[in-house]
Amino acid sequence: MSTGLKCGFLILAEVPFFLPPRFESSSHAEVSEGREEEEQWEHQQQLHTQRGSLTIGSNLRPDLYRLPEETSEWAEPGGSSVRLCFAVLYHQDKEQLVVSLLRAANLPAPYQNNTTLVKLQLIPPDDRRHRQAKARCKGSQLQFNDSFVFQVSNNSVGQCTLSMSVYSVDRLKKHHMLGRVLFPLRPSELREAAGKVLWRDLETESDQPLSKHGNIQVSLNYNQSLQRLTVVVLRACGLQCSSNTGVCVQVSLQIHTQVVKMKWTSVARGSEPTFNEKLTFRLHPRQLDASCLSLELQQPATEEPAECRQTTSITAPRSLGIVVIGPFMYARGRELEHWNEMVNKSQELVKQWHGLGAANAIQSSS
Numbered sequence: 001m002s003t004g005l006k007c008g009f010l011i012l013a014e015v016p017f018f019l020p021p022r023f024e025s026s027s028h029a030e031v032s033e034g035r036e037e038e039e040q041w042e043h044q045q046q047l048h049t050q051r052g053s054l055t056i057g058s059n060l061r062p063d064l065y066r067l068p069e070e071t072s073e074w075a076e077p078g079g080s081s082v083r084l085c086f087a088v089l090y091h092q093d094k095e096q097l098v099v100s101l102l103r104a105a106n107l108p109a110p111y112q113n114n115t116t117l118v119k120l121q122l123i124p125p126d127d128r129r130h131r132q133a134k135a136r137c138k139g140s141q142l143q144f145n146d147s148f149v150f151q152v153s154n155n156s157v158g159q160c161t162l163s164m165s166v167y168s169v170d171r172l173k174k175h176h177m178l179g180r181v182l183f184p185l186r187p188s189e190l191r192e193a194a195g196k197v198l199w200r201d202l203e204t205e206s207d208q209p210l211s212k213h214g215n216i217q218v219s220l221n222y223n224q225s226l227q228r229l230t231v232v233v234l235r236a237c238g239l240q241c242s243s244n245t246g247v248c249v250q251v252s253l254q255i256h257t258q259v260v261k262m263k264w265t266s267v268a269r270g271s272e273p274t275f276n277e278k279l280t281f282r283l284h285p286r287q288l289d290a291s292c293l294s295l296e297l298q299q300p301a302t303e304e305p306a307e308c309r310q311t312t313s314i315t316a317p318r319s320l321g322i323v324v325i326g327p328f329m330y331a332r333g334r335e336l337e338h339w340n341e342m343v344n345k346s347q348e349l350v351k352q353w354h355g356l357g358a359a360n361a362i363q364s365s366s
Helices: 037-043 187-193 285-290 333-344 359-365
Strands: 003-006 009-012 015-018 083-091 096-105 115-123 131-134 142-151 161-169 175-184 198-201 215-223 228-237 246-255 258-264 274-282 291-299 318-325 350-355
Touching: 083 161, 083 175, 083 187, 096 115, 096 161, 115 142, 131 142, 175 187, 175 198, 175 228, 215 291, 215 318, 215 333, 228 246, 228 291, 246 274, 258 274, 285 291, 318 333, 318 350, 318 359, 333 350
Parallel strands: none
Antiparallel strands: 003 009, 009 015, 083 096, 083 198, 096 142, 115 131, 115 161, 161 175, 215 228, 215 350, 228 274, 246 258, 246 291, 291 318
């Protein structure tokens, strides 16, 4: 009697039988319905079953759904904040944005026995529809495992923001908003997110400072080697203006008592406008302690130019509110903390909400 092994077949006493290969993973193979969903999640992350997904246009290629397979890249960051785990990929050839909603973590105890929904939409919306995902389980750690597709052109994707709002639905079918994640779809953000699993903390109303003049959300970064100060004006809310009013943000860099540079965002509309614009300033490291940023929400006198500028026009822009962010020489509280965190975290954009004050009050105090 002789044995032999050849091409996956074991020959024993001339009675052949087949040894099936061991599959470590599968991407879009059919999964038997009898297999438990938790086992799928623990042992094989089936990221894109497309349950509840919306496909627009022609069929998507499987490579649109490729995400990291290393479980280490799924590791949840520390802390107890409620957060979402998701992935974003924009396919330029098809002009399709693929959003994979994966998990949620640290749901508060009062909501752990409720149904959890996430509503996804683009801001500004091209239509009134939104996509919706429902958690597959209850508790503090939730699983979604859903994919959605948004049709958005290459020309407009950079002006959009992905909004993911989390709701808890109680037994009376009442929806309680727990917060939302806003992800700007700028080219730099999309390149950084490609092939990665992202964790983002939910933003809640309590995160926003209360001000009768409104609030503004800004990200800051200072690169010492490039001597570059980056200001990303994200959005504003609670402005004292009508819903169809055009507004812009004037960002001024001041060194000592002199304004050395002013830049403007483009005009956006409404009392809760979204800007998502990056402005950069040249600033030497030795000047950091003597510099500050002034961000003023303005209602331009005319909307003909792309930027809001004080030209030879007789009518000056109307100020809706202002905030000064800088070191101890210029700022206190949240504005001082934001500046210091920017200086200490040179490798990341530091995001913060700020309450707006009256322009004349700020100027008189300075």
